[in-house]
Structure formats: C-alpha cells, structure tokens
Amino acid sequence: MKPPAFTHHPCRTVDEAVGLLDSASDDSKVISGGQSLVPMMNLRLANPAHLVDLNGIPGLDGIEVGDRTLTVGATARQHDVERSAHVTTAAPLLAAALKHVGHPQIRNRGTVVGSLCHADPAAEMPAVFLTLGGHVSAQSPSGTRTIAAEDFFDSYLTTALEPNEIATAVTFDTPNGSSGWYFEEVARRHGDFAIIGIVALLTLAGGVVSDARLTVFGGAATPVRIPAAEQLLVGVAAADVDADLLARAAAETSAALRPSDDIHASGDYRRHVAGVLTTRGLRTSLERAVAGS
Numbered sequence: 353m354k355p356p357a358f359t360h361h362p363c364r365t366v367d368e369a370v371g372l373l374d375s376a377s378d379d380s381k382v383i384s385g386g387q388s389l390v391p392m393m394n395l396r397l398a399n400p401a402h403l404v405d406l407n408g409i410p411g412l413d414g415i416e417v418g419d420r421t422l423t424v425g426a427t428a429r430q431h432d433v434e435r436s437a438h439v440t441t442a443a444p445l446l447a448a449a450l451k452h453v454g455h456p457q458i459r460n461r462g463t464v465v466g467s468l469c470h471a472d473p474a475a476e477m478p479a480v481f482l483t484l485g486g487h488v489s490a491q492s493p494s495g496t497r498t499i500a501a502e503d504f505f506d507s508y509l510t511t512a513l514e515p516n517e518i519a520t521a522v523t524f525d526t527p528n529g530s531s532g533w534y535f536e537e538v539a540r541r542h543g544d545f546a547i548i549g550i551v552a553l554l555t556l557a558g559g560v561v562s563d564a565r566l567t568v569f570g571g572a573a574t575p576v577r578i579p580a581a582e583q584l585l586v587g588v589a590a591a592d593v594d595a596d597l598l599a600r601a602a603a604e605t606s607a608a609l610r611p612s613d614d615i616h617a618s619g620d621y622r623r624h625v626a627g628v629l630t631t632r633g634l635r636t637s638l639e640r641a642v643a644g645s
Contacts, residue, residue, distance in 0.1 A: 355393035362405045366412075366491055370518055372404045374493045377515035380404055384412075384427045387454070387462035388470040404518075412520065417442045421486070423523045430459035430467070442526045443484065445533035445553065449476045452535070455543045465522050468504070471511050471574070474545035476537065478505060479569035482577060483551040485525040492517040505574040530556040532640025534633035537570070538625055540616065546570040548611075548622045552633035554585065556641045561585045561593070566601075566630065571611040571622050580604040581630060590642050598634055602627035 363369040373380050381400040383389055384407060392398040406412055412427040417438045424433055433439050434450035453459055453467070453476050467477035468488065482505070487498040490513055499512050506512055513519060527533075537549030548570040555563040564585035569575040581601040585593065606627040611619040 353394045353396070355390070356396065356399050358393075358400055359402050360405060361402060362408050364408055364410075366406075366409060366518065366520060369404050369406055369409065370491055370493055370516070372402065373518060374516040376402050382406060382469075382518055385429070385462040385466045387458050388466065388472070406518070414521075415439065417526075418523075420526050420528055421523050422446070422526050423521050424464045425521050426465040426519060427463060428465070430462045430464055431456070433464055434459060443524055445484065445535060445551070446480055446524060448533075449480045449535045449551070452476050452537055452542070452546075458543075465519050468522055469511060469513065469519050471505055471509050472545065473508060473572060473574050474547075474549075474570040476535075476546070476549070476569070479549065479551045479567045479575040480535070481522065481524065482575045483553050483565045483567040484527075485565075486523045488513075488519050489521045489523065490514075490517040490519050496520075498523075502577075508573040527553065527555055529562065530641050530645035532556075532637040532642070532644065534636045534640075536629055536633060538629075547617045548625045548629070550626065550629035550633045551575075552630075552637045554634065554637040554641050556590055556645050559591070559645070560587060560589050561638075564634075566605065566634070568605065568609060568626050571609045571626055576608065578605045578608050578630075580608060581634075585634065590638055593634075593638055598631045601634055602630040605630040 361372050380402040383403045412425040414425040416423045422442045440447045481501050485501050487500050532554050534552040537546035539546050551567040553565040564582040566578045566581050581604040584601050606623040609623050611622040
C-alpha cells in the first residue's frame with residue numbers, strides 16, 4: 353500500500369523544524385528514520401498531512417560520551433550506535449540490545465531516539481532507557497526541557513512529549529563502579545517484537561550490591577521496572593546471592609505483571625517466562641559485575 357498524500361518539509365535547523373511542527377501540530381509528524389512511521393502511513397494507521405524531516409539538520413547525529421553519561425542525537429542511526437566503540441565501552445548493555453532491534457536493514461535507517469518516541473512497549477530501546485536511566489532533551493517554541501526516563505513513557509505508543517515538541521537527543525546514564533548487565537527477549541523470530549523480555553543491571557560496591565535495576569518489556573502498556581525484586585538484592589553481599597534469593601526475585605517479577613492474552617502468547621505464559629528470565633538475568637548480571645570488580 354501507498355501512504356496518503358502529505359507535504360514533506362526538509363529542515364535545516366531545529367528552530368525551523370519546531371516552527372513547522374508548532375504551526376500544524378495536530379496534523380504533523382516528525383520523521384528521522386521513519387522505520388515505524390512510514391509503515392504505519394502505508395497501512396493508513398497514521399495520516400499526517402505534514403512530515404517535518406530532521407535529517408538535514410547538522411549535528412543531530414552525534415554520539416558523545418560524558419562524565420557517566422552517553423548522549424545520542426535524534427538522527428544517529430541505530431547501526432552507528434551499535435557499532436560505536438564509545439558505546440560498547442560506556443554502555444555495553446545498549447550496544448548488546450541494539451543487535452535485537454529488527455534487522456540490519458532496519459538499523460541502518462532507524463534511530464535510537466525515534467524508537468524511544470514511538471514507545472512500543474515490546475521494543476528494546478524503551479526498556480534499556482528505563483533501566484539505565486537518563487533523560488530526553490526536547491525543544492518547543494517555548495524553549496528546551498529535559499524529561500527523565502521514569503517520566504517519559506505514558507502509555508501504549510504515548511510519551512510525555514507535547515504535540516509541538518521535538519526530541520533532539522537522549523542522554524543515558526552510564527554505570528559507576530563494578531556493574532554487570534543482562535538483556536534477553538523471547539520472540540517468534542529474531543527481529544520480531546518481543547513476546548516478553550528482561551533488562552537487568554547490577555552494581556557492586558565493596559562486594560555488596562549497591563544498585564539493582566530490573567525492567568520487563570512486552571508485558572504491559574509500557575516497560576515496567578520491578579522495584580520489589582530490585583530491593584531484594586540491594587545491600588546483599590555478592591557471595592550471599594543464592595538460588596533462593598533469585599527465586600524470590602523471580603516470583604516478585606511474575607506477581608508484578610498483568611499482561612493480557614493475545615495471538616502470540618497468553619498472559620500466564622508471559623508471567624512465567626518473565627520469572628525465568630529474571631533468575632537468569634540477575635545471575636548473569638552478578639557474574640559480570642563480580643568479574644569486573
């Protein structure tokens with residue numbers, strides 16, 4: 353299928369893009385990679401009259417490592433972020449998760465920021481963002497603001513961005529100390545959206561778990577942190593994290609989810625698999641943290 357007629361607006365500056373979006377925010381969409389928007393337009397699930405194109409704006413494709421941060425610009429391609437040596441060093445979890453995003457052809461065009469703004473609850477990037485923490489930088493006619501990771505996702509395919517705001521970059525927090533991570537998703541085929549997935553991050557200080565983060569994706573309208581499971585780990589010596597503790601964390605994860613049934617899997621299946629992945633993910637994260645300490 354072909355999309356309905358629209359007007360394409362190639363922009364040279366962020367201010368120009370913001371002005372165009374603001375002038376017709378009810379009937380406009382921002383496009384950078386277009387790997388979600390264009391298929392939706394072809395299927396007539398989206399029908400914007402105007403496409404505000406960011407690809408001609410210099411400087412929006414940057415990847416910058418700061419003091420415990422990693423900033424990715426709005427037009428930086430997923431492939432470039434995945435293959436960046438800076439990303440592999442500063443945020444190996446992000447680099448590993450990107451390998452699961454669609455297929456190489458998708459990642460050659462798709463953007464990290466675009467995936468976050470699309471906010472599919474079964475996508476990888478929102479879950480990684482929520483786990484690592486950080487913020488999205490957004491610009492509108494009234495100025496710029498930052499939106500924290502925990503405040504960014506409102507509901508299914510819905511974020512805290514205003515209709516006349518453009519996300520210009522995402523800044524991920526990068527772990528401090530001895531950290532270990534884990535990413536795994538269950539999908540029918542590699543490149544499909546996840547039926548259920550887990551992202552885990554554990555940090556050690558003096559041989560004790562100082563920070564634990566566990567996020568489930570594909571099990572709710574947004575990616576979901578599991579604080580009850582995280583709190584079981586914090587303050588526990590790495591040597592004391594045993595099978596019983598991991599089983600309790602897995603039970604907390606399963607209990608926190610209320611996924612619906614669909615053509616891909618039942619809610620019960622998703623809850624069960626989330627628990628299995630929790631055990632595996634926390635164990636592997638701990639092993640990586642210990643090895644790096």
